[in-house]
Amino acid sequence: xxxxxxxxxxxxxxxxxxxxxxxxxxxxxxxxxxxxxxxxxxxxxxxxxxxxxxxxxxxxxxxxxxxxxxxxxxxxxxxxxxxxxxxxxxxxxxxxxxxxxxxxxxxxxxxxxxxxxxxxxxxxxxxxxxxxxxxxxxxxxxxxxxxxxxxxxxxxxxxxxxxxxxxxxxxxxxxxxxxxxxxxxxxxxxxxxxxxxxxxxxxxxxxxxxxxxxxxxxxxxxxxxxxxxxxxxxxxxxxxxxxxxxxxxxxxxxxxxxxxxxxxxxxxxxxxxxxxxxxxxxxxxxxxxxxxxxxxxxxxxxxxxxxxxxxxxxxxxxxxxxxxxxxxxxxxxxxxxxxxxxxxxxxxxxx
Ligand code: DNO
Numbered sequence: 030x031x032x033x034x035x036x037x038x039x040x041x042x043x044x045x046x047x048x049x050x051x052x053x054x055x056x057x058x059x060x061x062x063x064x065x066x067x068x069x070x071x072x073x074x075x076x077x078x079x080x081x082x083x084x085x086x087x088x089x090x091x092x093x094x095x096x097x098x099x100x101x102x103x104x105x106x107x108x109x110x111x112x113x114x115x116x117x118x119x120x121x122x123x124x125x126x127x128x129x130x131x132x133x134x135x136x137x138x139x140x141x142x143x144x145x146x147x148x149x150x151x152x153x154x155x156x157x158x159x160x161x162x163x164x165x166x167x168x169x170x171x172x173x174x175x176x177x178x179x180x181x182x183x184x185x186x187x188x189x190x191x192x193x194x195x196x197x198x199x200x201x202x203x204x205x206x207x208x209x210x211x212x213x214x215x216x217x218x219x220x221x222x223x224x225x226x227x228x229x230x231x232x233x234x235x236x237x238x239x240x241x242x243x244x245x246x247x248x249x250x251x252x253x254x255x256x257x258x259x260x261x262x263x264x265x266x267x268x269x270x271x272x273x274x275x276x277x278x279x280x281x282x283x284x285x286x287x288x289x290x291x292x293x294x295x296x297x298x299x300x301x302x303x304x305x306x307x308x309x310x311x312x313x314x315x316x317x318x319x320x321x322x323x324x325x326x327x328x329x330x331x332x333x334x335x336x337x338x339x340x341x342x343x344x345x346x347x348x349x350x351x352x353x354x355x356x357x358x359x360x361x362x363x364x365x366x367x368x369x370x371x372x373x374x375x376x377x378x379x380x
Pocket of ligand 1: 093094131132133139140229296343355
């Protein structure tokens with residue numbers, strides 16, 4: 030495995046120097062944030078990222094994310110222009126030495142939580158999703174002024190309603206068709222430039238606000254991989270996104286797709302799944318802190334010869350740290366160290 034860490038660029042309170050000091054850290058996961066979704070990234074911005082990362086002795090090999098414009102997901106006529114830009118971005122990051130691109134195909138909302146600072150018994154704070162709170166918020170109702178903390182701040186309230194309204198007639202099958210259209214154009218370019226494309230599962234892995242979500246379980250991942258059946262069309266295995274539903278056996282999923290060579294990137298984090306469909310809370314990485322067996326997942330990857338990138342996913346806020354929810358330094362660094370330990374033990378146990 031290649032240990033990696035997400036960095037939000039110069040504006041990130043966590044510095045590259047901080048990250049470099051985490052044992053075994055080799056790769057930075059980042060993106061260009063200075064242009065709107067759908068535009069072409071400048072070569073200068075990409076080169077600038079690369080230079081900063083390499084100056085700290087690490088490599089820039091994973092992009093998370095090149096975001097997919099809503100017009101592509103909606104299948105609008107304007108999508109061809111955005112797909113052309115997407116392909117151009119793939120070529121440009123490949124020229125800079127990037128090997129893997131993470132993206133998602135979730136309508137309107139990326140990851141969604143109802144609380145960003147839920148206090149755990151030990152005084153740390155974490156991200157949580159309570160179904161009952163989600164049900165009280167409907168972005169399509171004009172008289173509803175409730176909001177959720179994870180929402181994309183780049184949309185005004187009205188724009189959010191408009192874009193969500195455009196999905197009212199979109200079915201899951203429609204979204205599958207639009208995903209296929211996108212992949213048929215983008216994957217050949219990624220093959221040409223040696224980039225592994227890694228779709229991120231929907232988080233949480235079920236429909237919210239009546240919007241379709243399709244990258245949610247093993248059956249749908251099978252269907253996804255068959256849409257364009259080449260190794261470059263792969264997945265980001267996000268343990269927390271799949272694992273927040275008790276129906277997904279994450280270790281079995283990890284084993285299956287690693288054996289097929291279709292997992293290019295892994296987000297490792299633990300969640301506590303609440304009873305009776307009440308939602309979930311993010312927890313420290315250690316297996317005993319949540320529902321997921323992190324050892325079993327790492328072992329499944331190792332046993333099936335996974336050799337891609339892994340990063341510790343969301344951390345809690347601990348030791349008084351404040352900052353971007355889920356993306357502080359301390360708890361993610363503890364996560365990285367734990368992943369190193371698991372991997373070393375599994376590897377040496379195998380000799
Ligand atoms: C959340 C992340 C996601 C992820 C995108 C990939 O913390 O895991 O926002 O980056 O879904 O496109």
